[in-house]
Amino acid sequence: MTAMLKRSLTEDAQDVFRAIALIELGARMQVLESELTLSRDRMIRLYREVKGVSPPKGMLPFSADWYMTWLANIHASLFYNTYLFLKNEARCSHLDALTKGYRLYLEHCRHSETEPVLDLTRAWTLVRFFDADILQLTPCCRCGGKFVAHKHDLQQNVVCGACQPPSRAGKTKKAAAAAKQEVPTIAEAA
Ligand SMILES: [Zn+2]
Structure with a gap:
């Protein structure tokens, strides 16, 4: 005791x-x-x-590759830019930046009428991958926003998913445009 x-x-x-x-x-x-x-x-x-239920059992199934698919990458980039701003500029602790950043992310999805793609556990895993130097932020040569990429990927003359959606992504183009609006604002503020 x-x-x-x-x-x-x-x-x-x-x-x-x-x-x-x-x-x-x-x-x-x-x-x-x-x-x-x-x-x-x-x-x-x-x-x-x-x-009202027991926590789910089992391992976390995520790998860093999950964040590289087109839509997941846009959402992950939006969240991570917000997280970094809260941590570095607003001086939030890691945990506060995680919860506040995630709430802001959900709010942003609601405003732009987009389904959230990133759940809290994936957002948390994303931060862990950055801390472990597995991922990095890479500047997009078109919009100037920074997006999530593998650590050793090219850093120059690369274009983010919001600027270059895959041709079959018509339905979600609106979501990408909405997510993109926010990223440079945050990047500028930082
Ligand atoms: Zn871009």
């Missing part, structure tokens, strides 16, 4: 609030476990309370 009292009540309460916010946004257990210091049992109980 005494070991559990090492952390202050305030710190503990803050972690509970953070856990609730992450669960509401759709985080999987792996995200909670790596971001917060609450016991696994408590996080499972919080998860059940917030979601």
Whole structure:
């Protein structure tokens, strides 16, 4: 019991609030476990309370290649530019930048009447790939926005997915245009 009292009540309460916010946004257990210091049992109980169901089991299935498909790349780039702005310019902590950035991303999808492609766990995994130097931001030579790319991909004279949609992407062109509007604004602010 005494070991559990090492952390202050305030710190503990803050972690509970953070856990609730992450669960509401759709985080999987792996995200909670790596971001917060609450016991696994408590996080499972919080998860059940917030979601009304047990957390899904199993590994996170994502690879860095997922972010390279056309539409996922536009959404990932929008989220990551927002995340970086919040972290570097607005001086948010990693966790605040993740939750606030993800909420802004959802808001942006709602405004532009686009289905969100990136879930919270994928957004979190994206940040991990950047931290692990697996991904980088590459400037688009047409719009100047920065998009998500593999670490060793070309850095010059490359065009982002929003500027160069695949020919069969007609239906989602509107979504791309809407996402594109936002990216340079954020990039300029940064
Ligand atoms: Zn572009």
